[in-house]
Amino acid sequence: MMEVEAAVELWGRSVARNKLRYTVVVSDGDSKAFNKLSQIQPYGPDVPIDKEDCLNHVGKRCGTALRNLVADCSKKGVTLGGRGRGRLTADAVRKLQIYYSRAIRQNKTAEDMKRAILASLFHGYSTDNMPQHQYCPPGPDSRCFFKRSIGNHLYPTGRIKWVYTPLDFDLLHKHLEPLYQRLTNLDLLWRCERKVTQNPSESFHHSVWSRCSKKNLHSLKRVHFAVISAAAEYNRGPAAASTVKNVLGFQVGEDASRLGHARMQKRVERSILQQQQKQNRRRAKRAEAKEKARKEKEAEEGGPAYQAGMF
Numbered sequence: 453m454m455e456v457e458a459a460v461e462l463w464g465r466s467v468a469r470n471k472l473r474y475t476v477v478v479s480d481g482d483s484k485a486f487n488k489l490s491q492i493q494p495y496g497p498d499v500p501i502d503k504e505d506c507l508n509h510v511g512k513r514c515g516t517a518l519r520n521l522v523a524d525c526s527k528k529g530v531t532l533g534g535r536g537r538g539r540l541t542a543d544a545v546r547k548l549q550i551y552y553s554r555a556i557r558q559n560k561t562a563e564d565m566k567r568a569i570l571a572s573l574f575h576g577y578s579t580d581n582m583p584q585h586q587y588c589p590p591g592p593d594s595r596c597f598f599k600r601s602i603g604n605h606l607y608p609t610g611r612i613k614w615v616y617t618p619l620d621f622d623l624l625h626k627h628l629e630p631l632y633q634r635l636t637n638l639d640l641l642w643r644c645e646r647k648v649t650q651n652p653s654e655s656f657h658h659s660v661w662s663r664c665s666k667k668n669l670h671s672l673k674r675v676h677f678a679v680i681s682a683a684a685e686y687n688r689g690p691a692a693a694s695t696v697k698n699v700l701g702f703q704v705g706e707d708a709s710r711l712g713h714a715r716m717q718k719r720v721e722r723s724i725l726q727q728q729q730k731q732n733r734r735r736a737k738r739a740e741a742k743e744k745a746r747k748e749k750e751a752e753e754g755g756p757a758y759q760a761g762m763f
């Protein structure tokens with residue numbers, strides 16, 4: 453309710469105050485604010501407002517839907533989870549959610565997203581006797597072993613161990629089909645094409661709440677201070693202190709300014725370190741995958757390949 457009222461106020465004053473028209477709402481799945489804006493048409497009937505979905509929330513929807521499906525079936529006496537190859541275990545649900553989010557992030561158009569999502573499902577259904585790689589990407593560099601073999605003019609067989617998230621077609625497909633139809637609806641995927649998230653606003657909210665917890669009641673002055681100082685620091689970093697001073701009439705001493713700069717410096721250093729760690733992890737993962745592929749190739753060919761000094 454609060455979001456609806458805030459949206460009406462923000463949209464209502466955007467032209468007068470900022471000379472801007474907000475034509476897109478980034479939604480977290482709750483459409484109340486969007487419905488209200490569509491109804492009141494703040495810029496008139498000629499300027500429609502579109503809704504786009506936050507990628508993080510859409511990704512989570514897949515995991516939630518799968519977990520609900522397992523729970524609903526369990527109530528009816530049908531066990532989809534449990535143990536064993538091909539069951540919809542907690543680990544399989546986690547992986548399917550990752551594949552779903554990745555398919556949306558890594559593809560530009562809704563059609564390509566849909567194909568990649570269906571590939572993650574049908575690749576999992578595949579067995580040696582019933583390969584279902586119709587949605588997997590083709591070519592010699594395909595991440596699907598089956599399509600890669602075809603791309604390299606090899607006969608693809610006996611590699612079912614390479615299906616990392618096996619799914620039992622006979623048990624699961626009748627339940628997963630309607631669910632995936634909903635999750636791959638083009639209307640939903642179109643709203644994800646620009647890859648927007650609510651991360652910036654979530655991050656800003658966190659800055660406000662760290663100054664003034666949302667769990668407790670605070671005076672209006674305290675809330676004003678929290679919002680203004682968070683907005684100033686969010687937009688201008690260490691220069692924020694002088695803004696707060698100007699707007700609220702507070703005296704900001706040298707120490708506060710110095711601390712602001714030190715915090716900013718720390719944040720930059722942490723960001724650089726995280727980036728480096730991320731790169732190292734990626735490099736290690738690539739090396740590991742290369743080594744694994746080499747070993748598997750050796751095993752298939754019946755012995756280690758020639759290396760300098762081995763023979």
Ligand SMILES: [Zn+2]
Pocket residue numbers: 575584585588596597598599
């Ligand atoms: Zn495949």
